[in-house]
Amino acid sequence: MRKCFLSLLVVVMGCMVVNNLHAQNAYVTINGGYALPVSQAGAMNLWFTNSVHDNGLTTTTSPDITLGKGFNGGVAFGYLFDKHIGAELEVSCLSGFEFTARESGGVANGNYSVSANMIRLIPSVIIASGFEKINPYVKFGAVIGFGSVTNSVADSSNNEPEQMTKKYNGGLALGFYSGVGAWVKMNDKLSLFGEISMVSLAYAPTKSEITKYLVNGVDQLPGMTTKQKKTEYVDPLIVYQNDDRPDTEPGLGLKQNMPFSSFGFKLGIRYNLNF
Amino acid sequence: MKKRFLKPLIFLFALNMIATGLFAQGAYVSVNGGYGLATARAVPYNIYFMNYSSEVGRAVFGSSDISLGHGFNGGAAFGYMFTKNFGAELGISYLIGAESKATEKGPSYNFNFTVSSNMLRAMPSLIIAAGFERINPYAKFGLIMGYGDLTYRQAGLSDDYPASITWKYDGGVAVGINSGIGVLCRLTRKLSLYGELDLVNMAYAPTRGEATEYMMNGVDQLPDLPVRFKKVKLVDPLIDDWNNTSPETEPGQTLKQNLPYSSFGLNVGLRVNL
Numbered sequence: 128m129r130k131c132f133l134s135l136l137v138v139v140m141g142c143m144v145v146n147n148l149h150a151q152n153a154y155v156t157i158n159g160g161y162a163l164p165v166s167q168a169g170a171m172n173l174w175f176t177n178s179v180h181d182n183g184l185t186t187t188t189s190p191d192i193t194l195g196k197g198f199n200g201g202v203a204f205g206y207l208f209d210k211h212i213g214a215e216l217e218v219s220c221l222s223g224f225e226f227t228a229r230e231s232g233g234v235a236n237g238n239y240s241v242s243a244n245m246i247r248l249i250p251s252v253i254i255a256s257g258f259e260k261i262n263p264y265v266k267f268g269a270v271i272g273f274g275s276v277t278n279s280v281a282d283s284s285n286n287e288p289e290q291m292t293k294k295y296n297g298g299l300a301l302g303f304y305s306g307v308g309a310w311v312k313m314n315d316k317l318s319l320f321g322e323i324s325m326v327s328l329a330y331a332p333t334k335s336e337i338t339k340y341l342v343n344g345v346d347q348l349p350g351m352t353t354k355q356k357k358t359e360y361v362d363p364l365i366v367y368q369n370d371d372r373p374d375t376e377p378g379l380g381l382k383q384n385m386p387f388s389s390f391g392f393k394l395g396i397r398y399n400l401n402f
Numbered sequence: 403m404k405k406r407f408l409k410p411l412i413f414l415f416a417l418n419m420i421a422t423g424l425f426a427q428g429a430y431v432s433v434n435g436g437y438g439l440a441t442a443r444a445v446p447y448n449i450y451f452m453n454y455s456s457e458v459g460r461a462v463f464g465s466s467d468i469s470l471g472h473g474f475n476g477g478a479a480f481g482y483m484f485t486k487n488f489g490a491e492l493g494i495s496y497l498i499g500a501e502s503k504a505t506e507k508g509p510s511y512n513f514n515f516t517v518s519s520n521m522l523r524a525m526p527s528l529i530i531a532a533g534f535e536r537i538n539p540y541a542k543f544g545l546i547m548g549y550g551d552l553t554y555r556q557a558g559l560s561d562d563y564p565a566s567i568t569w570k571y572d573g574g575v576a577v578g579i580n581s582g583i584g585v586l587c588r589l590t591r592k593l594s595l596y597g598e599l600d601l602v603n604m605a606y607a608p609t610r611g612e613a614t615e616y617m618m619n620g621v622d623q624l625p626d627l628p629v630r631f632k633k634v635k636l637v638d639p640l641i642d643d644w645n646n647t648s649p650e651t652e653p654g655q656t657l658k659q660n661l662p663y664s665s666f667g668l669n670v671g672l673r674v675n676l
Contacts, residue, residue, distance in 0.1 A: 168605060
């Protein structure tokens, strides 16, 4: 797949050489927006169940989510080789929406929540229509994400209510980005832009740690071993019958993807550095 | 919410075209084919799909993340370039999905799981092109709507008895986002070749399923199986009434959940200017 992408970049660059392109514009942008869920899926490795038991009825709703939902803001540096073709590198921060689920009335009685934050590097190729005042463009590129996921459960199924928070991080998320938007020229230096964007991404954290564990209001963390508090996620996961992994080392779990795709809108300001 | 975002942008583009005095550059048709690789993979919840083996003294678990958008696709499109830089296209594509496999192996059983999907997809999109003469880079962005089915099969040995069951799921519409970046190479005034990297961001939640094969030790079990166990409706929310079980003559019910269909692939095609 990398070969395909590189080939395309070579073709685009070759195309620019053939057409005797010259530097048109370097620019910086600042933007902010909100992303909605697309390609939602289940997150197998999380505590997240929607099920209510009441009077002989059990109502279960889909726990499909995407942790890419939420506010995002970013800055980018871009360069237009001519009025039609350019490249951009964006750094974007996702402040993820908190999803909640609830299980009640049965053996378990818990409230679950999960949210994520992620710093994303987005290198992309830009193709613009080249119009003067309102200039539509399309972007296509990669996403490299450094994220963390926070998953909490508050369980009151027995007389001793429990609260636990687990934080996942480590590893890289790799995916794709595309967007369609329009630059609206305000003056020679300044443009406003609006962009509809799509992120296709999944993230498999490589480690987690329990950061909060209260039973009946009493902190349990000091009495827990590293093996109980920390987990490393690997694929494949080999579990030995005689588990001789010491308590001073993290436990092991299966590394699996969490969904991070999104579809959103962002607004921003573009400042031309030269023209 | 998506519509609210899309409408102003389409309006903005339309306004822009009017403002810049654009004129029609031409209609075209294209045919294409390619292969999509899995991206944004996830666990398929609605099906039992597990990589596990139990060996002496240890058990090995493997990730079962998949995307059913992985596979060959071929299609055709009708497009219209309003100017040399700006156009719209409606593409129809058929996905012949690759088979994803998993295995569960224990001391007295050995099962293979396979799942694959086919899907007819409609893709309306906006196109922005650099407008160069001979080698013309372009990018597109739009929606994708899919009408699909998927086939899931478990087959293997349990206590030396062969067993297999196949389920077919369909119903419902998959909606997602489609985009691509490519290069159009002009061969003649009428004919161009193109290569395109395509990104599909989509999930699909089928609404019904039916067992089409159920063999135990060489004996077909389907004729004696009540409808409740060979047909299923996938619903969200799923309401189980513990005091009133549904009749055996009606399909059973299970929770409707998304299956991953995202892909990233390469398409090559031929475009004829009309």
